[in-house]
Amino acid sequence: MEQNKIPQATAKRLPLYYRFLNNLNQQGKNRVSSKELSEAVKVDSATIRRDFSYFGALGKKGYGYNVEYLLGFFRSTLDQNETTEVALIGVGNLGTAFLNYSFLKNNNIRITKGFDANPEKAGTNIGGVPIYHIDELHEKLEGIRVAILTVPATEAETITEVLVKEGIEGILNFTPARISVPERIRVHHIDLAVELQSLVYFLKHYPLGE
Amino acid sequence: MEQNKIPQATAKRLPLYYRFLNNLNQQGKNRVSSKELSEAVKVDSATIRRDFSYFGALGKKGYGYNVEYLLGFFRSTLDQNETTEVALIGVGNLGTAFLNYSFLKNNNIRITKGFDANPEKAGTNIGGVPIYHIDELHEKLEGIRVAILTVPATEAETITEVLVKEGIEGILNFTPARISVPERIRVHHIDLAVELQSLVYFLKHYPLGE
């Protein structure tokens, strides 16, 4: 949409910066250096300056960055002015935890609808979010572009096909299944078992500082 | 411990390969090519071959890989012969979901103890895992090297200090707090809000195929 120049690695750090700037702002701080930011978010200060520089000269030499200005800039860059609606598919253990969690501290993304195959869950309300039967996807998914997938792995592929057909553009997939989607759809995997296992692997094979 | 030659990016993919090989093995398949693996785990086949090659010549040209052999190899590489015990700190929404989930399908990592500050949770049992009061950390953490952190963000830093003091070596941190630890401790962050937000960012700024 804009300049596709922002490296993916940078893009993944933006929400992190945004959140911390929000904290600073709420604390009344109005000035911050890349060094301070670095200590807080655990990213090298040169990397932070480089990240910011893709968006132009946001800071002042010898001074640092103005918190409010930077915050405003990232707010619009991250589209935090308008609310993004997200659907959650699979209201089980994990899905319920997400529904009970309000993502929107410093954050304009909200899970607004839940879907489940279990007819007993349809019609209920968890954490203020209405739950619908999965068969109602077509009617209820209007205008929603992002889905969180927390169904059993065996269901992931078929549900994904439906979601794609309904026009979903992005999926945050918590199932261990590696789903297949058309090129235009973006899928991010969060694979908790893999994360845990790789952490254990690192401990055994890369002892001490990195 | 062994040859520190395995790139981190490779190490992070090993559990993924391992899981899929397990599936193949259970299906009775005894041969697989990097191309098939590639389609299943959505990793470029050259990358897979490169990853495997760090461990030596595990395949046969013109043939592919023997599933059972490869599986056995990764089982020992990932220390799946012995069980790894993990402690979970913070038995709330997210923590409870993890306790109710059995990580150990194809996987020898188990959450064996939960800890919470809420005295009403101490003494209970969730998903077969006993919950202790957080003050009992010292007595109960013996021999456990890995912890999952699912406490409120405000508690993350202080709890981490205690965990480090108790000899924990790896932390899987689900709180938005970027915790400070000595060099020797390994921390992996899983930041759900950041993941969601960056997915939304990518959708808006990188439309269509990547």
Next chain:
DNA sequence: ATTCATTTGTGAAATTTATCACGACTATTT
């Protein structure tokens, strides 16, 4: 036996990401 379709393992190249290091500039203190 020979051909043919596959598939590995890897040198080399390309791409992506992180880090170094310094000139230019700012605010503050003396």
Next chain:
DNA sequence: AAATAGTCGTGATAAATTTCACAAATGAAT
């Protein structure tokens, strides 16, 4: 107004990761 300490933005470099592309090997088919 000069000196000082601090900080950005970025060219250059380094490091990490991915991908290309092909010789060498394999098994199956004829």
